[in-house]
Amino acid sequence: MSRNRPREEQANGQGDGVPGNGATAVRTAANGTAAAPASGARPTILDLAALCGVSPATVSNALADKPNVKAETRDLVRRKAREIGYHASSAARGLRMGRSWSIGLVVGDIANPFVPDVVRGVEDVVWRERKNLILCNTDFQAEKKTAYVRSLLDKQIDGMIVLSQILDAHDMERVAAAGIPLVTVNRRAPDFSTDYVGIDNQSGVRMAVDYLVSLGHRRIAFVKGLFRSSSADDRFAAFQAAVQAHGLDGDPSLAVQGDYSMESGDSAARSLMALSQRPTAILAANDLMALGALGALHDLGIRVPADVSVVGFDNIQLAEHPLLNLTTINHPKRETGDAAARLLLQRIAGDRTEPPRSVVLKPSLIVRGTTAPPQAVPKPRRRRPAAARGTAEGG
Amino acid sequence: MSRNRPREEQANGQGDGVPGNGATAVRTAANGTAAAPASGARPTILDLAALCGVSPATVSNALADKPNVKAETRDLVRRKAREIGYHASSAARGLRMGRSWSIGLVVGDIANPFVPDVVRGVEDVVWRERKNLILCNTDFQAEKKTAYVRSLLDKQIDGMIVLSQILDAHDMERVAAAGIPLVTVNRRAPDFSTDYVGIDNQSGVRMAVDYLVSLGHRRIAFVKGLFRSSSADDRFAAFQAAVQAHGLDGDPSLAVQGDYSMESGDSAARSLMALSQRPTAILAANDLMALGALGALHDLGIRVPADVSVVGFDNIQLAEHPLLNLTTINHPKRETGDAAARLLLQRIAGDRTEPPRSVVLKPSLIVRGTTAPPQAVPKPRRRRPAAARGTAEGG
């Protein structure tokens, strides 16, 4: 608190720590020699202008690299600005320019392991343009969603990314009316009116089913996700289509409803294992549910993959842990965030009337240790020196 | 795109989607009857004032519930505001009031499973006051950190939370000079000048060691975290103290350096198992490293907890998965975020000269399946019907 800034304690003792408090008069009245700002209050463009002996307009132009300012003057302004630590107030320039250099990122639940990776991708791109990210966690509640959108619009955000959700019609309309570019991720706007980034759920699910079929599975269960998030229906539809295409067992009791949580995967697996005729494989609409299923099967003493194969979707970070070692469909998460941010920035910079674009990323199959031919002699779920573990892992 | 807003396509066709573009003249010139804003441009306080037949000052007062406005007028203003969808521009009121109703949240890596839970706690509290969260992901890079702080200050944020990092002296000073309240989480400011939320690492580590000792372990290894994040040194110091107190084997080769990543836990375990005299238990400074160790031990064919016990720290969500089932020290993550946000909001609202406060949360021991007496007949890592899994899990 008392590094090389003089009279710190005194200033604080007078309540000068509070911004915009009383120091105004001192500052605006440029005192003889230097016109340096009164300590504690942040310098304004007027301070800097006075200090450089030019007009505020010139300062603005100089800092913005406008052509109508002599190189000499520009450098002077630059130097002095650095000296006194001048930075333009975002509020002021935001008010004037109608922008805020920040973009709104609306997510359902940041604590879902899928989300932070996407956020990371977004942040990375946005950061390059020195824009800020306003994180809005909606908990999938309609009112919270609406309130956040309101707030973002009031802040004049430059753009908005909505992850695994849809805005209701009213919110959508407000965003459009404000002319704010919007990119939706994982769920398309009902009217296809916005830029979109997603994954080819169809082929992802298809890859999983094809793989299971190639192993010899004919009776494959599916754990559905919740409609509200991501493209749960896409994935289920793709599953049904794949079942059709392969002429697999279409028993409707093999499709159970989950909600993308680990718990729901747990109970889904339990109910599937309670069926008189069990499936030989379980495909879950996301990794969390697949992991939940894995846990339930473990508790039930059912061997994976010897007795039942399990496949997830998303490839979250921990799926590759040797003890989980989940076969899954990779969802390029960071690339998703990256693509969304790119689309958004392009839209912000460019022509906003061009028709909406889509980026559909390719999923890929990650074969790990939770899949094997049905009823087969179980093989070890991972390379390892012999003689260690028992049959539990399928040895 | 074409719900009940008339002439949408035409408006867009004329490039009217771009904010603050040309519509100004139309709007400010209040036309006879209603003075409703030109479609497309957002209404200002002047529009609303004209519409209500009062001054903008009265509108402002009415919406702010100031006492100096007749109830009748207030209701009229409120109603009309809702009708035309008036919301004050944050930039304008921010400029005037020197605030932004947003708080900066500086994290090292949002993709670290520890972080989103804390963020969730912060968001929850901040949301109640309808403030926004600006997420700054620094990747632990000094320049990025500094640039973000700069940007946050330019935005006149109301307050700032820094998670598991320290700002360098210059940044610290800037924040202090701007009078922006700051709460540090998991790492104290070197000069103890800010509000702080953390966990009692001392007693957390102590609980873990005590527990291992109570099981009969005498040779306990420790996987250190990286200095840059969290209180790695606290935890290591606590470990050393506990080793002393219990008179355990103080062999320095039992302390290996990690970096909080799963990979580092993996290699730490491998190097520990390569020792001529192996430890009987491994305590890691966070769960990720503990899980890495678990994976390595699995690959090496070393049984957990039969041959080696493993304890983590943090209790991340997936630690309780039945297949991981990690014994660990719980770090109340959401409560941490909650407490940090509360401290911050109090500081924002209240007296900023009061001395800094600290909140130190209590860790707790979560006994799961990765711990057992050394060399003991292994017990199952979790309840389950008999006869299922082999000895792998320690049956």
Added chain:
DNA sequence: TTGTACGCGTTATCAC
């Protein structure tokens, strides 16, 4: 209740 100064940059217009 209202008029108006103010917060702080940016940009269009104008002068040299």
Added chain:
DNA sequence: GTGATAACGCGTACAA
């Protein structure tokens, strides 16, 4: 070509 002047963006707070 350089640079100054002034209007402007939009609320808020204080004096009237």
